[in-house]
Amino acid sequence: MGSDCGSNCSRSSSPDLVVDDHAGSFFSNKMFQSYCQENREDSEAGQDRTVDGQSQAGTDLSKIDTQDLRLKVNSRERKRMHDLNTAMDSLREVMPYAHGPSVRKLSKISTLMLARNYILMLSGSLDEMKKLVGDVYGGSAAAQSRTAAHPAITPAAPTAHHPLHHLAHSLHSLAASAPSALQHHSSHATALHSPPSAGFLGFHAPVQSLMKDPLHLAGCYRHFPGMPCPCSLCQPLPTSTLHSLSLSK
DNA sequence: TAGGCCATCTGGTCCT
């Protein structure tokens, strides 16, 4: 049954091969075999048939109707699964994982678990960001009120003690704090050819650890002082950057 | 060769 896919789809979950619903799969599955078998039996029986042709035609008709219905149902189900796989592919595209012809694509279960962890990580980052921004604005508001109350006190100069520096520093600390699962993953010889294990995806990991850096995405970059940083926390294009970088690692 | 992953078929169930 998978034979109609195997030689063409290169194990894609969304095969490029568009199977002709009424020809491709039909002629390569057991339905076709049973169909042939039934036809053979029918023709053999037909040689003995001399009367009662009308009722036989009726049963043939219902059989054909049933087969038609079955083919239609199969076709719909196939289309449904293809749509599901298309959605899965579109999800893979936005996942922070290496893409490319030389990289085996994530399995469905891996994609779903990775997506879950990615969402958790982003939620955690967002919360952290909100907190930091709250600190920044809360602090500046307090400083402004202090300045208004005491005009002699000048606001802090934009130096390394500037709130934004603190923000950036915090982000980098956050990023570098967790060990890199991608690094850990790439330490395996098959890193680029095998999808992450359930362990890597945090399947068994407690939620709290997931919230810190479930994918250890940020930790896959080394943050050198003074060097331009390509990490997802420092760049506006996290996914593509991550894709290319995890490919090159 | 075993195990993982996948596509497909199929029958059942639920919904419109």
Added chain:
DNA sequence: AGGACCAGATGGCCTA
């Protein structure tokens, strides 16, 4: 009634 959704079964392909 027809369609969507689901889960089990089956068989093929690929990798360790």
